[in-house]
Amino acid sequence: MRIDLSNLKELGSYKEINETVEFEEISFRQREIEVPGPFLLSGNIYNAGKEFILNGTLEGKLIFECSRCLEEFTEKIKIELEEEIPREEINNLENVDLTHLLKENILLSIPIKLLCSEDCKGLCPVCGQNLNYEQCDCKKENVDPRLAKLKDYFEK
Ligand SMILES: [Zn+2]
Ligand SMILES: [Zn+2]
Incomplete structure (x- = not known):
């Protein structure tokens, strides 16, 4: 996202920001995280002399893979921003890249x-069934049939 700060040359001058920001995929711990739609940046930016101060919120959604069941899920992200952008790092005030x-x-x-979810049941280590959807028979099969009967008895 690029922003024009050329009319914020005076100390204390500020402008409101209300913009959608597009991200391509985001790399995180060697994985690509899908970004299903644009983020919304709202807040303001002002000239504090040696730096510009950006205050606001950044909101959007990301698609992650659950580390237990490997299903994808969408998570809402809301970030409170307070960032200083040193004036000396800006080459061109008309075109400041915040990406x-x-x-x-x-x-x-x-x-x-x-x-x-907090109580994700994960995958069965034997057959790979996603236990959030359906229980599998793996555990029962591993139990001695005589013990299984005993187990049935105690469950009744
Ligand atoms: Zn899960
Ligand atoms: Zn199983």
């Missing part, structure tokens, strides 16, 4: 544990 800055913030907001 990298915003991407960094998105990466930092990604939870360490990526689970489709």
Whole structure:
């Protein structure tokens, strides 16, 4: 996302931002994370002398793969931003690229544990069945038939 700051030359001058930001896929821990739609950046940016200060929120959705059941799930992301952009890092005030800055913030907001839900049951280690949808028979088959009868008895 590029922004024109050329009319913020005076100290204290500011402008509101309300823009959609498109990201291509985002790389995270050697994986590509799908971005199903644009993010929304809203807030303001002002000239604080040696730097510009960006305040606002960045909202959007990301598609992750659950680390237990490997299903994809969509997660809403909402980030409160407060960023300083040093004046000396800006070459051209008319065309300031915020993409990298915003991407960094998105990466930092990604939870360490990526689970489709807190109580995701994961996959059966034997047959690979997604246990969130259906139970498989694997455990029963591993149990001695006589014990299984006993188990049935106790379950009754
Ligand atoms: Zn899951
Ligand atoms: Zn199974």
